[in-house]
Amino acid sequence: MAERFETESRKLLGRLRDALASDDAGQARLNKITHLIANSMGCEVCSIYLFRDEETLELCATEGLNADAVHQTRMRLGEGLVGRVAKKRHVINTPDAPQAPGFRFMPETGEEIYSSFLGVPVQRLGEALGVLVVQSKSAREFSADEVYALEVVAMVLAEMTELGAFVGEGAAMSARHSQPVMIRGIVGQEGVAEGHVWLHEPRVVVSNPIADDPQREEERLTEAVEQLRISVDQMMTMAVGDKDQQQVLEAYRMFANSKGWMRRMLEDIASGLSAEAAVEKEQSLARARMGQSTDAYLRERLSDLDDLSNRLLRNLTGQGADTGAEMPDDPILVARNIGPAELLDYGRKLRGIVLDNGSVGSHAAIIARALAIPLIVRAGRVTEDALNGDHIMVDGEQGIVHLRPDDTVATAFRDKIAMQAEAQERYASIRDLPAQTKCGSVVALHMNAGLMADLPSLDGSGAEGVGLFRTELQFLVRNQMPKRSELSALYARVLDAAHGKRVVFRTLDIGSDKVLPYMKPNDEPNPALGWRAIRVGLDKPGIMRMQLQALIRAAAGRPLTVMFPFVAQFEEFRAARAEVDKTLAREERLGHVLPETVEVGAMLETPSLAFAPQKFFEEVEFLSIGGNDLKQFFFAADRENERVRRRYDTLNVSFLSFLEGIADRCAETNTALSFCGEDAGRPVEALCFAAIGFRSLSMRPASIGPVKSLLRRCNLDEVRQVIHEARDRGEMSVRSAVMDYVRAQHQG
Secondary structure: OOHHHHHHHHHHHHHHHHHHHOOOOHHHHHHHHHHHHHHHHOOOEEEEEEEEEOOEEEEEEEEOOOHHHOOOOEEEOOOHHHHHHHHHOOOEEEOOHHHOOOOOOOHHHOHHHOOEEEEEEEEEOOEEEEEEEEEEOOOOOOOHHHHHHHHHHHHHHHHHHHOOOOOOOOHHHOOOOOOOEEEEOEEEEOOEEEEEEEEOOOOOOOOOOEOOOHHHHHHHHHHHHHHHHHHHHHHHHHOOOOHHHHHHHHHHHHHHOOHHHHHHHHHHHHOOEOHHHHHHHHHHHHHHHHHHOOOHHHHHHHHHHHHHHHHHHHHHHOOOOOOOOOOOOOEEEEEOOOOHHHHHHHHHHOOEEEEOOOOOOOHHHHHHHHHOOOEEEOOOOHHHHOOOOOEEEEEOOOOEEEEOOOHHHHHHHHHHHHHHHHHHHHHHOOOOOOEEOOOOOEEEEEEEEOOHHHOOHHHHHOOOEEEEEEOOHHHHOOOOOOOHHHHHHHHHHHHHHHOOOEEEEEOOOOEOOEOOOOOOOOOOOOHHHOOOOHHHHHHOHHHHHHHHHHHHHHHOOOOEEEEEOOOOOHHHHHHHHHHHHHHHHHHHHOOOOOOOOEEEEEEEOOHHHHOOOHHHHHHOOEEEEEHHHHHHHHOOOOOOOHHHHOOOOOOEHHHHHHHHHHHHHHHHHOOEEEEEOHHHHOHHHHHHHHHOOOOEEEEOHHHHHHHHHHHHHOOHHHHHHHHHHHHHOOOOEOHHHHHHHHHHHHHO
């Protein structure tokens, strides 16, 4: 890049800094800036458009266009050349704007006499804040140097907008992070919570985007990059033997040593940016490309660059994760993503969790469910909108986050929380009563668990036992395989805490969305249908035996109940059952106390097992329907895919008829049957399961009260008749008919 251009660029940024340092109000600053840019670039027009809401841009300042159009001219995202720049996050540079695709004439601005148009997005870390435009009467295409200069200026405008330099009247110039925001995400764990934001990784604030001494900034950047390279090399050494981590770190190393990345940042510094601003400019471009890319591999690599840029920014600014801020008394964790061990470190002190990314089957979701903490995943760009201490409300029933809610929203939300609290008080009055229906049937209600911290809920919720104890959590939160003695001690504490109530231990359920950090990853095209759960256990019998030994020793003369996950055929259950028998025989030879009794069951999560031979139903001691997996395989609808998973109703006639067939087969062989999963904790669904023959349900502790309350008000014979009549009428779902019945019982 020419030295003359770099000098001119630095001069322009110097003038901008002077304008920004003045005591002028936000509007006066913007007016000065448009004048400076137009003058420096030899253009008749310079305009700044900012977003007033997610879909609308507003002309906030101009040099050269009609001054009366300021704050009056607005356009939708994608409308006109300005709207296209904002939507695509791409530069538009044309010598003949009226003939350019998408041009929209705005007569109130007086722009008809200007031919040339150059528009660049004003964006920060991939978030579009507005558009910076220059125009001239002469028909010319702006040079690459001029385009670059305007991008550098746009970067500074983005930083100063973030810092509140242009606050004024109207929505487009309102203070950043001050307006109410409603964000829709995906429910990872149900529940509602109100509190204040606690950022897991507070954003780095760049308060000095413009620098005086390019040479000093180059030195600072070089030192910080070298420090980054050393830290990546150290991490590589520590990750020896972990191929998954090494792959990520190899990508980090590639970017840390990228000459192109370094060259672009040095060019940004030469043009007048500080080292921090140069890093963030490249990071913003990477995030913008990430948002546009449909290539999963490219998105992953750009995400690596994004993470590396954050590390580099922290090196430059000294702003670590510990900012000195105090965690609020009612923290709601906000993060891009978070690992299971980090989430367990926070524990039950969290009121709720909101993640930019994540999935309903992620490790974080598993922990959140175990801790009964409301969780919203894929919540847009919540980490960009939220600041530490912001008021936040999490609706884990609807998948909605209210950030800085106004009084009306806050009042309605608190009413909802109060109603739920009132209902829980009512449920407390029936806690010790059986879930006995009006027709005299009794349904056993159990709770799901996965951590020692869950066990106090056993008595408080009125659960009759633990219908599912997820043993994989102890494997997921470690960096190496747990020892048999550690597992045995944990399982013993679980049985102690249950005070004699039945605990169903599900053996290690890994694979699919639950990958152990210390096991070799398998590049499978469809992990949900791949090497997981019992398939891993049978192929790696050493792991299964170690866990079975731990369970047998933990029981130490008490009853033991073991359940194998994801059994797809009779042969798999027989092989797993044989491992139990062999392990029991070996433990007896070693002189260990054997359990008083041993029950061995299976989870029915694949439709194939429903059609197993009669002999299977005679041999298996109990069956538990794994509703989440079974439903996705029955409907061929990935439960991680929002486009399809909500299309299929649990109370669909086909699915209910399938479940009823399983219940009938179990009744013939007197095989104990339960339903385990999110749907078991939904009162109307639970009522329907009971009506078609299920006499045991397992759910999160908070759902036991609502489910028991509804069961005690209903007659299962009548509900079964409602279901069958709806099916005979050809209805696709029985939900509407059953809801009408429930409302009638409530009114009665």
